[in-house]
Amino acid sequence: MDFFIQLFTDPVGFYNQHELLIAQIGINALLAISIFVTFYSGQLTLANAGFMAIGAYTTVIMSLYLPTPLPLNILVGALLAGAIGFLVGLPVLRLRGVFLAIATIGFVEALRLGVILNVPITGEGQGLKNPSADPLGGIVPILISVPILTYLVWRLTHTRLGQAWAAIREDELAASSNGINVPVYKMVAFVISAIVAGYAGALETHINFFVDPTEYSVTRTIQILTFAVVGGTTNVIGPIVGAIFLTALPEIVRQFAAYRDVVNGIILILVIIFRPQGIVGRGGLAIIAPRWWTRWRTRERAAAAH
């Protein structure tokens, strides 16, 4: 509770004490945007952690060995993630549903265990220190990027491209017969998602000092997925709200310290069962009514009619 009290009574102190938490929330919001884009186009892909790794490692390795300026390193990291996203997308995007999800999990783990642990330039299991890390300065580009990217993606979902994505999500067959080039639109979403994830990964190394393979496992991707599910995917705000809520949660429930994951689990189950559209979704604050509730209501109404 102290957490909230301080937020309102002493916002400056709050900011100073929680700058890294806020930065992490920003990173997670970017990742939420990344998964939102593929979700919006009807694809359940879980490759985000892999693309983060590409962005992060590229940036750090460039900072270590090249005299290039940091913004360029970050840009290259994001674009390389996009390029690899394109290559991975070629074979993978033919798959649907759970199969697509599993294939992308395979990509993440094969990249982490098969590539990162085997290429000496990545520092293998020991990881790499980011020489240009600046935990408190690193927050600035994050805080700038989140609103800009949110706005861009919001706009994007209202363009022809966004409408095509929505059409594919609702009914792929119908979209296809309406002349929408489904594979191309899916690929565009996948690559945009990869670039945003790579960008988030690159920025994250800036506040976290370090990259190592444990950061980029399936666990991370699943965490990103929960942002989208808990927040809701009707529009881009949903996953961001999910990211903010779930990243701050460990701080909020610190008094349950030991059983934090139990609280986490319960929240996931409650949301998915009682509010499947996510925190931000249609229907205001309504929750899905349990069955006994509707039954009771019908009986009431029946009684009133008599």
Place this chain on the structure above:
Amino acid sequence: MTQQVLNAIFIGSIYALFAVGYTLVFGVLDVLNLAHSAVFMLGAVITYSLVVLHGLPFLPAAIIAILVCGLLGLLIEFVALRPLRRRDAPPIAALISTIGLALIFVAIVEQATQGTLFSWLWQDGANSVRFPAGTVPNPTYHVGGLTIEGTKLGILGLSVVLMLVLGYVMRFTQVGRALRAVAENRRAATLLGINVDRIFASTLFVSSALGGLAGLLFGLSLSDISPYIGRDQVELKGLAVIVLGGMGSIPGAVLGGYLLGLIEVFAFVRFGSNVEAGVAFAALFLVLVLRPQGLFGARLRERL
């Protein structure tokens, strides 16, 4: 090399046992039950707790643990799956709710130490423990330079027998036919008068009991019982196995388990450990891309 083949066959049978339960749920309910790995862990943890904390002999402890795991399967069905089915939620919703349950199960064990709420279940927190020496006799034979352990041999035999039984039940019994009918077409099965909800519940029970059994055998033979054995050591590999064998196919999962064991061990011997860890996922990726129906072709493609 022969020793390594033996190693591969053994670990393959653990993978297979784990994956059979995994694939069973996918085959019948069309959802991935990500709490399966947590039930696997609890199978080992509950057996250990009954033997070490409550002084039961191994065999009754194991039987109780397997039944409890079956009941946990019902819990998964009632809490995480049925409410979602009621409103036709997309399969991804079940993915999330079962992740939620897995988080809870793991956290409860991880936080249980002496003097806490769950100390009757577990007292070692995040530590990994093993059964006291001699819980189960484990004669070790050395034959021509090969090392063969009694427990591992027993587990191999047990898993083969179990899988044959499961195969028989699936093919030739009333229950098996009902299960396959539901898997094939839920609505048609309902019209035929099959109680679909009951089929789902029993599927979860059997799958989780098998998962628990796999977990306790893992803990027994590999001397590793901790809150993380499911999540870290078999969850994703199990996924690779059921993909290799074709999602939803029981014989596929069995063959896939042994195949993954062999692939991993050969990768390790040929190229070293660095490659071994990634090989399961590279295989998973390639199979999905090149042959999404699994490696073993049309005959095994039919569900269950």
Place this chain on the structure above:
Amino acid sequence: MRTVARGIAIALAVALTACGGASSTGTTTSNSYQGKTIQLGAILSLTGAGGVYGPSSQKGMDLAVEKINNSGGVNGAKIALDTKDDASDRPQSAQVAQTLIQQGQLLALLGPTLSNSAVAVHPLAESFKIPILAVSTTGIHIVPDCNFPKTDPCKYVFRDSLGEESAIPANIKVYSDMKHPKTGVLLVANDDKFSKDGGTIVQNTVGQYNIQLLDTVQFSKATADFATPVTKAVQKNPDVIFITSLGNIPARIMGEARKQGFKGDFLGGNGFNTAAVSKAAGADGKGAQSGSAWYINNTFTSNAGFVQAYRAKYSSDPDQFAAQGYAAILILADAAKRANLTFSDTPGDRTKLRDAMESVNIDTPLGRFQFTSTHDVKQTIWVIQMDGSGGFTLVKSVTPS
């Protein structure tokens, strides 16, 4: 009840001598400390994978705080310790550290539990100029080069946990002097920093003692069945097997190697040094030898008292992490005693405390404790062996040069 009382009495005496012994060099008037509070913060992994170590550190620290406060505090000032869990997660560790630092009143930090988190937390503390004392991190690049690969020394980062760079070579030396092994195989987990660092140290050390490393077998921490890597190692027929890994993995490797007929000895690092590992290895681990920061059966007063008090409070045996956590509080208390703190100028007090830490020289459960000029540990290394039934025996103590 009697033993409990006696334990407390002894522990009190120890705490008093520990503080008293140091105060002889002190220059402070105790008045300015009276009624004040020395606020410390600890970042520990109480949940998650590091939950194996963090709770022990916490118990050791709490015990020391309690002892010191019950025996008059630090020149009359109480110690208050704010412990926060980082869930074994690097970003959370850094977040928690930042919150603690920015709350403004803390004079020093302890932790974090895992090396993986230390790489983020230590540079943060350094940039805020608050002393931080690592209590369980043994890898390389902890002190003094916390900003590795930059080489300028970190001024505010200390550790009281014996580094693998000291412990592993000491152990190999002691073993070679006794048994003169010719060949070895290294089994090393390749996916965490601690194990990888240990493996590198073994590889760099064996040559000095004419041990030929026949093979380095790397494996993943998540390996389910260790039969495969062990078969590969045992088939080379080495005199010794080096194991650098965490958790119960060393025990599982030992069990598997014995089953496969390996007759030689096991040598290792900090991964061997917990009772849990020795217990898990059982008879298979008999003779497994490692360099340790602490040995439970040491009879010098500062350790005997600690062990007694710990048993009395928690009714279980302490381990190395508890001893290092306990020692850390003694170290900070001693430094605080001599630092002439103002209790009004926090940044100034932090720097004063840091300066006083450099000259710590006290008795702890680890033995006589000092920092080297690079803020690393200067203490006796206890080379110990597993006794085959869950405990350890002392082989030799190596005094620091």
